[in-house]
Amino acid sequence: MNRRAFLSWGTVGLAALCSAVAVSLGAVCRFLVPSVFYEPPQSFKIGNPADFPFGPPAFLADEKIFVFRDRDKGFAVASAVCTHLGCTVAHFQSDQRFHCPCHGSEFGADGSVLHGPAPRPLNWFEVTLARDGQLRVDKDKTVPSSYRLVV
Amino acid sequence: MERRLQQLFFALSLVALALILAAAWQANTPSWKTYQKNFLQLEAQGEPNAVAKAAVLATPPEIHQSLLPGLQRVDRCTTCHLGVEDPTMKNAPEPFRYHAGLGPHVPARFGCTICHGGQGLATDKESAHGKVEFWQTPLLAKDYIRASCGRCHKEGDVPDVPELAEGRHLFETQGCRGCHKLNGVGGSIGPDLTEEGANRRAPEWLERHFLAPNAVSTGSAMPNFHFTKEQARNLTYYMLSLTSEEMGTYFSSMRSIPGPAYGRQLFIEKNCITCHAIGGVGAKTGPDLLGVTKRHSPEWLDEQLVNPELVYPGSAMPEYDLEPNARKALVAFMASATAEDVQSILSGKPRALAPEQIAIEAGKQNFARFGCVGCHGTELQGGVPNPNAQGGEVPSLLHVSDDYTKDEVIAIIRNGRAPPLDNPTGPTPPLYMPSWKHVLSDEDINRIADYLWSKQQVKKDSW
């Protein structure tokens, strides 16, 4: 028996097996990535522009967003999730700030951190006009705080 | 030998690798991705410049779904039917075409399958359209989709679907409940129909069945009611709408549609006739309501119904605390009401009748509502075939008093009875008299007996 050939066949066999296992592991990882989510979608419609008031922001509790509407500047959507540890912040009309109830973080009107342990400003999300005329918010797309959708 | 085995091991490992790659490739190329790609191309055509086109085309493929906990379903139809809410897709080819006339019934809130049927969870055409083994509710044919309105709108009128109300009316007047249970009330001779719309049979089957029960279901005990084609269609619509599925509060709050039939019901319930007349028929305390919708705007009428004093100072009309839909329904009724209508309302009222007449009238109504007419006939003529029962058919009730006392008849209604057999060794006749004592009160049964006695005919050959 040719020992060299004997060993090499076993080795390539093992290599083939390892690659099969590697691909299987990859497939299982892909299997574990969910294709659908049983939770509110990241991109959703929030209603017609006319539904939103001027002045104080509308807070949408399920979506955890504030919808701002300025008379001249247009629409902007801020995240209500504190960048520190994920509590839901409240908007105070009195001082035009966002206050986090958990660890006292405070955010300015543009979402920037004024006080507390929060490491980053609040997120602002892209808001666009869908083809049927409704406002569409996409939480996967963050925008600068100066972003406005003029309707 | 050893070398051969190692080669075999190598070959089998390669095969395993190939198989797992094949499975991954198969999983990565579902048909819905092709649909999405085609849709993006269609969408890109409408974009003005190359940058926007490229942005549209770069949209990653993803499964779209409407989570509908209130309707207990998840619909993924919009994964392929991408243009449903996009008016610019009005003339696009299917599956991308715009769905006109959705009104408040947007997919995000209602999904698709609640009306159309099909398998909402599926993501390939054949399974999604439900035309596969082991899926009971395939897509409804176009002619029958409107029947689905009745799945949520169980009471009142559904605009543009008169079939539902007609079907319900037929069901309640033709004695279907005599044999069939619906929501717990009815006989046990035929199948329970509570879930008839949920375990949907083919609508075509239902329609043919109503025209000739025996032709589609051999040996069926159901009599041929000689329905017209239109009546069969209406009943089919009603059947398709039957389901005990809990549609959730949001949906049930919208159930009563503000139409004239609901308004008529309210008009009777709230005793409007005590003060008002229509076309001169009724009381004179309040104004005559004929043409009231022409004299006032709907908004005025609505406010009047909310707070009569405010609109019409010094009005004696009480506040009725009606919800908006009820007010709309009343206005709709007033717009269509006629003097004859009020006449019929009044004649339906027991108060207008003599006491013994009241009993007979109530008996007659129960006789129809609880399904006695299904077998014994609207004119008590009987005659529905019942093989191997004495006489071979359900007996006429026009001569009961010849053979029974009133008490005996009441006992039969209360306790039910298996018909006497023609041939004692033959099969059990399919139809029998059910026991009604748990469904009807003694008073109701007495009234039915009164009604029967009011209809007795003297035998011609008696002397």
Place this chain on the structure above:
Amino acid sequence: MNLIREIWQSIVRRDPLSTDKGKSELVFLNVWLHIHPAKVKKENLRFKHTFYLGFITFFLFLILLTTGIALMCYYRPFPPQAYQDMKDLQFVVFMGPFLRNMHRWAAHGMVVCVFLHMCRVFYTGSYKKPRQFNWVVGVLLLLLTLGLSFTGYLLPWDQLAYWAITVGTNIGSYAPLIGGQLRELLLGGHSVGEAALLRFYVLHVAVLPSLIILMTIVHFWRVRKDGGLSRPVWKLTPEKAEKLVTIGAPAEAVALSVATASKDKTYGLMEVVTGKPIFETITPEEEADTVFSYPYAFVREAVVLMATVTTIMTMSLFLNAPLEELANPAKTPNPAKAPWYFLGLQELVSHSALLGGVVAPALMVLALIAIPYFDRNPSRRPCDRKWIIWLFTFFVVVNLVLIVVGTFFRGPGWALVPPWVHVVSGAE
């Protein structure tokens, strides 16, 4: 470079594989491989001797374990959701159908292979002394396999699952005295419902797998401790058959002496303990009949492993696991059938509840367990044990015939209908 070598040597502490010592150390210094002997008898490696059915069963179990854990990530054991999760696996989970198919076909395969393995062990007489207890462990493993398959059958919560379990658990309820209560305990109610699904799930993913893993460890351990695989019958001479010496068989054991011990062999720790040797004593010519496990046994196992995996994968690529309508307690399919491996019993129950529900299953389990203790005939040659072979074969054939009849020849109303005749059930 030195560091790398040092790290490698800290993991693999053996001589090079080109040496005999290295080949031995590969086996007994490795926790995963040391269940093997360093050397195995040549003829025991022959495919025709065992058909590797034990290995195939074990590899199928490994497939079931891995695919099962993956599937658990997408399964909720509550009635409407369970079915919806099946639909999700089918329609939206990447490779969901493939993994579910693999789990399904491997499960059926395991039931078949564990049964065939038992038959092989029976026909080669390998349950005889000193392997009696391992046979009993094997019977328990067969029961556990059936239990796993049966509990898994309910999980999709479709009509097929619901009614198979309804019928299956009712077969069990015919057992006298405790049958009814046992069924209630298993189902957590009087009929298959929410509680039953949860209980079956717990049994399927926690209780039974733990038990089967424990029993498999015992089974493998005993294979080694009972002297390895039984030798092919044609290799046995009457004298040699009696020369097998193991723990617990001190009377006939030949004391290890310098004269009989091989000069090149090293002996283990137990050597310092006084008393009879614990190793199988073999003669020099027998030793010449052995080969190192590496690579001779390992390459064969690797081939069997890959053959098993590729077979299951191929089936899963082309055959889809069944999924019927959502379970509907109000609507019994006609006929309602138990899982196929219980159809023999259902067939018997249709003739006599006592026979199918009580006598047959009790007899089968008890007889199987009792075989090694009642069959005291020491010979493993088929010609010396004709009657018991006939008896066993008779039971196997009867069971198979009943299963085939129940699976393929029973139509609506449990009427005898050949599979090529299509019966339209009901008026609708």
